[in-house]
Amino acid sequence: MPKVLISDKLSEAAVQIFRDRGVEVDFQPTLGKDPAKLAEIIGNYDGLAIRSATKATAEILSKATNLKVIGRAGIGVDNVDIPAASQKGIVVMNTPFGNSITTAEHAIAMMFAVAREIPAADASTRAGKWEKSKFMGVEITGKTLGVIGCGNIGSIVANRALGLKMKVVAYDPFLSAERAQQIGVTKVETVEELLPLADFVTLHLPKTEKTANLLNAERVKLFKKGARLINCARGGLVDEAAVAEALHSGALAGAAFDVFAVEPATENPLFDAPNVVCTPHLGASTGEAQENVALQVAEQMSDYLMDGAVSNALNAPSVTAEEAPLLKPWVEVADMLGGFAGQVTESPVTEIEIEFVGEVGKLNLKPLIASLTAAMLRPIVGEGAVNMVSAPFVARERGMKITETKKDPQGAYGSYMRLIVTTENQTRSVAGTVFSDGKPRFIQIKGIGLEAEPQQFMLYTTNSDTPGYIGALGMKLGDLGVNIATFALGRAAKGEEAIALLGVDAELSKETIAEIAALPQVRQAKALKF
Structure with a gap:
């Protein structure tokens, strides 16, 4: 009987799912705060179910002699050393969609709170001041909401805002014109174009090398006079000192932050600024969301430990045990091609076509397509925001059409894969194969032949x-x-x-x-x- 350690607070319903599926459970919800004790006992378990308190570091994983799977109840996996887990053959799973509604609703709630200065008005009223004329808010109706990052959560926020009779403009470098029209938003091409248009600006994108400090001091100066900023996405996307200065000067009328560059946020320049609403990273903190992600992670881990099924894995393809040896080298080719395309493509992608030439076309293509798509999307949406299972959904969400074709052997290579990426501006391709040493090689880029090992x-x-x-x-x-x-x-x-x-x-x-x-x-x- 496989044995799972739950080292963070998960619902009793999740514990029961493990037991009902025949998995032995050791429920120690405070253990994650004691890394020394965790390292001491982790070798006794086949699975580790966690939230954010447990830090699955390389040091702890080095002691995990029997561990086969880590399940993170939630989307963020910053607390898991994925390379170290991969090196030990430990599958890392998350639950990427369990808290989308909750986070989107929190952003809308924060927008209302800062528009009507509700926290300050509440504190004033409780103090017996009755300062009715002091708290002159603004209406939401008819205002323009600027959404930066229009993926899963951003598109939900846009939908709610449209229901509130707001106008919505959106910036997302990989939002196609077709997808923008479908969800009812006006697409803009740059952050600089969006900021002067919006009465409210809300962020919904991961923190990556490209998005860190996205709203820097220079861009903060581009906000419309009297605008309000909401960040319920990730800390570090915004120059908090620059926002605080804009609030003090009156250039910005308000801000609402659920996330901060340094957390726990015990001090921050925003705390002393006027009309700021701050919450302690509550975006996913509802009973429904916590229950959803806990149940999902229990089901996914049980499926893997009892049946070998892999879902929502960040570092493993969804394949059967029989298919794995045949697919492994081609999954590496798919990762190589997708990773290359995702890092060099700068325009919104409208179509992904994958050609399977020769023998590779006879394999189970679904994991190859999913692996390639996920690898392509990771540089765009962030490591924890997409995996092999969620990649097709995320691609469709961004208006990307995915097609596949099989072709007979042709050219100098008997079997290879070609990725053809069509953007709003151009079409480019990259191809790769497996050499006799079992390693992947680039064999063509933009129709130009070459030979390179990644x-x-x-x-x-x-x-x-x-x-x-x-x-x-x-x-x-x-x-x-x-x-x-x-x-x-x-x-x-x-x-x-x-x-x-x-x-x-x-x-x-x-x-x-x-x-x-x-x-x-x-x-x-x-x-x-x-």
Whole structure:
């Protein structure tokens, strides 16, 4: 009988699901706060069910000699060392959709609270002041809501706002025009375009390298005079000091924050600013949401431990035990192709076409399609926000059409996969195969042939096919202290467009990429991470 440790507070109904499915449960809801004790006993369990208090670090996982699955009741997995879990073969699951409604409703509640200054008015009234004329709020009806990040939660907020007779404008780099029309919002192309239009601005996007400090001091200055800001997404998306300054000066009329750059937030520049509503990360804190995610994680973990079924896994494909050995190398190809496309594509994606050529077309294609789609979406929506199960849903939500085709063997390679990505601006492709050593290789990018094994850190450039480029690039990388591990080249034709794909020893900084992009032959330079 498999044995699961629950080290955080989960509902009794979730505990009962495990027992009903034949899983032994050790329910210790406060253990997550004692990492030393957790490390001491974790080796006794096949599964670990957690919320946010338990930190599944590499050190703790090193003691998990029998652990097969970690289930996170909720979407965020910042408290799980996924690479360490993957290295030990531990499946990490989350419940990505269990608290979407709750978080969206909290954002709407915060918007009402800051519009009518409800917390301050409540405190004043309780103090016996009856300052009726002091708290002059604004109506929601007829106002414009700017939604930054129009995925699952953002689109729910937009729907609720439309029901309140608001106008909704949305910025999301991967929101297609078709999807925007479908959900009834006006799409804008940049944050800078959205901010001057909106009376209220609400954030609904993950914190990634691209979104960190998205609303910096310069962008805070672009807000419409008297606008109000709501952040129920992630801390670190906003320059909190700049927002506080704008509130003190009157440039912003109010702000509502449920999340903060540093949590627990015991002090913050926003706390002393006027007309600010603050809550302690309550976005998912309703009885319904807590119950939903707890029940979901219990069901998913039981399915895996008793039947081997994998769902909502962040680091494992949904495949049967018989299919796994055949699919494994092609899943790596799918991850490689999707990861490449997701990191280099800058325009909203409208269609993803996947070609399976030769023998690979005879395999179970669903996990390959899901793996490729998830890998492509992760750089866009964040690591914890998408997995192999949720990827098709998230893609459809963003207006991306996914198609697949099978073709007979052709060309120099008997079996390979090609990903064709269509955006609102262009169509591009990337292809890969499995070599005889069982490892994946890039074999074509933008229709240009080359041969490259993926590395953890890579540099991709498109450039003019002119003499001296290889030397100039090598010299520049040398000057910048970048060591080259692998170097692959290809070109469309003599004197036309060329590409280079280099493996390097360390992650490339934004400053390094800017230096490379400044070379006269370079048309595009991208840092990649696999």
